[in-house]
Amino acid sequence: MTAAPPLVVADKLTKYFQLSGGRQIHAVDQVTLTVHEKEVVGLVGESGSGKSTLGKTLIGLHPRTSGTASYRGEALPQRYQPEDFRRWAKKTQMIFQDPYSSLNPRMTVGEIVGEGLKLHSTCSATEIRDRAGDWLKRVGLEPDHMSRYPHEFSGGQRQRIGIARALILEPEFVVCDEPISALDVSVQAQVVNLLDELKTSMGLTLLFIAHDLSMVRYVSDRMAVMYLGVIVEIGPASDVFFSPKHPYTEILVASNPEPDPLRERHRRSETIAGEIPSPVDVPAGCRFSGRCPRVMDVCRSVTPQLLPLADATDRQVACHLFAT
């Protein structure tokens, strides 16, 4: 994994949204992230932590405020122009969270799945139909579903349509933005297994955004934890899950209820007070300092950097407790 050149690199990637009165939402702030080829990086964090914005900014759906992003060493444009989308849509794609609102209700499934080819290839109409049909089969639907409309499908089936739509151009890097959050448990496993199969057969690299820690650990090679626009911890998924270092990760893991009554009953409650602060007025120093049970004086003034741990260099934590 380390020998291969990184597929996607974000360096001090920043995305602010402007509000009226010159105020800004600090959605993603100086995030540095490397994604290697054929790797699955899970991105977890609470709503408002900036994980979706990071994913969208990486593939050009939002222009960057500052910082750089590159793909196989080639710099990605700061703000995508139509020709940039034409070029990069073949390599980078996105699977959206909500299978209800992310499919155009007035287009047939065949049109939705085939649209990428229509825009980005020289395929004839018949070829597009054939390929769309093949892809529907590949994601577990029937080719004759092509003339139907999205409302005729269940949530799980729509998510399969969304996957076929994203993958028909055979991209290399796919941002999966909460692809299973809207689905029932039994259907989640179907979709996760489908993604896993496609990942293996197509050699995909995935950024898997979700808030379900157990599922992210299951799916990902590495896991990154975001809080209020910054990555506070990143490392091999199981290590981060089973021995979290950052106090926020610890609380996130401890808050994740598991389907095991005895364990849940005897687990001491580690709830933290308060809620994620507004990304408009971000706290000085460590962004978690206001809620952190182990806060020190330095945390309120100095922003901790994401640094490798002394005893495990494949793990990085942004916390003064681990400063060497």
Added chain:
Amino acid sequence: MTTVQPQDIAAGPPLLEVDDLRVEFDTYGGSVKAVRGVSFSVAAGKTLAIVGESGCGKSVTVQTLMGLTPMPPGRITSGRARLRGVDILGRTEIGGREIRGREIGMIFQDPMTSLNPTMTIGRQIAETLEVHRGWSRKRALDRAVELLDMARIPEAAQRANQYPFEFSGGMLQRAMIAVAIACEPAILIADEPTTALDVTIQAQVLDLLSDLQRDIGTAIILITHDLGVVARMADDVVVMYAGQVAEQGSVEDVFYRSAHPYMLGLRAAMPSNSSDRRHRLLPIEGSPPDLFSPPTGCAYAARCPHAMRICSTTDPGAFSLGGGHTARCWLHGDKAPRVPQLAYAGAAPGLKA
């Protein structure tokens, strides 16, 4: 504040008993059999979790108990529900006490749309007390602030004067809880109370519910699709599938001695947090049946890996496995093959309930 009713603690009939509840909805396409013979009981001061996937009828069941199912198009075709032995279906009050709000409080999934955006939070809580208890405006408002404080809303007095849009999602859900417990109901129904919340906020709200239950002795019916939340909160569990109770019992029985293939299927479809990564998730293939015309046999047969011939023709009914543990599955019949993962009643296999 002491509100643990003596009759709640005394042993005897359960606080709430639901028996063979059936609810249908008339539509242009025919009638949807949403709830198809659901029975369960809730003990005073305990938590019953009703768990199931979207469309399994869990919300319709409790909304019907609350009188919140619109009729028409909804229709109760059979069944009874008794609160302390008194029938409540189709009634709005028992013994001069209103059922909705007074006897049974309710917390909804989406706090943003369940509160009135044009009223201050304090007034919405006070209104409950004015309506149900006939309290004065002043007294009700004072109590509202106390309730917000009990729901661990900081600076409750100031917060009471704010409107819902000034609250975060987690704070709104606490305000909803304050509304629901205002009249110290015997039962609190929480319909997916934490589904819209982040895990750290979910943990805070679940802790709050447990603490309030201990303090005011209310029973909780928790509707959820999250088995983790069930494990954390429930004393007893009802697993619903396609409008029926697939499995029912104590939380230990249902989780550690699962007796219905659907419950086993759900467990196998979730990642387990043991450290070996590559146990492959086993999805439940297919999707739940169409409730316009539910199957004649077992509703789960089409997706069940252990389905036998009888399963597609005859409804199994609930098999009793002892200790209140039941499973609606033919595998507990005398002639059925043993499935290693399934729990069976030791002494009396296949004893029909």
